[in-house]
Amino acid sequence: MEPQRPDGEPTWSDLSTREKASAALGITGLGLGILAVLAMAMLVGVLAVVLLSNGLIEADSTSSLVWAVLLCLPYFLLAGLFVIPVRLALRLMAMSGRMKRGADAAISVATTFLGALFVESFTPGLHVEHPWLPALLAALLVALANLVINYIERRKGRRSSELSL
Template sequence: MEPLRPDGEPTWASLSRREKVSAGLGMTGLGLGILAALAVAAVGGTLAVAFLSGDLIQADSGSTLVWALVLLLPCGLLAGACAVPVRLALRLIGVHGRAKSISDAAISMATTFLGVLLVEAFTPGLNVEHSWLPALLATLLVALVNLVIDRIECRKGNLKSGVR
């Protein structure tokens, strides 16, 4: 058994085979739990947008929802790739402070909007009338969720520091 690191934590090489298997299973479970939470959020968001959009969205079958969920990640990545030059330009310009946070939020919203438009365009069997309205709704829902998460994080930070 190898000695401990100076901070008192064991190294990977110093763990027994049983401890390594246990750590591997724990990390696998954590990864699967995170993937399940993301899948539930994606399904919930897709169903919320479809429900709130009413007659604007018409699907040929139930498999259309599955296609939309499958295309959500590649279309989001494509939309994010389109936003990379703008983000790099803002970094090169040297935007700081409040302007940086506002520009990051605007780019994030534009990326979400473009990603939803791409999902609407490429999903087979999905007929969308006025495609910008469901995309705007999805963008606003994502922005609302981000605001709620920021508010919760702010409260947690205030509770830990003792400020109310």
């Protein structure tokens, strides 16, 4: 007999085949749900950039925008690969916490800008007149979203610390 975990929870090997299938199905559903939410957020972001660019971006059809959303992940990963040496160099430098957070934010904006340039340049059916303007807009929208998220987290942290007093 296998020893039980200290917290009393069963391990994967303790589960029956039906419980394992149920758990696998639940995790798969959760993963697909998270992917769907991320895809919708990316689609909203792409549509926002297209609408705010006001004539700089022309798509042959709506499938071009879907392609842009689908290609965001690989292009942003590629942009992240180009930025890794700079990120590593900044982490090796002796900087204060505030400067490191600022440098990380600047690297994040640069990665978003480069990824958006890749999406605009290599998505089939997408024609961009001045590609750096929509890419800059996308980077600024991501930076604004990060600022809003940080503000909400700080506010939630203050509220929970006030409740615990």
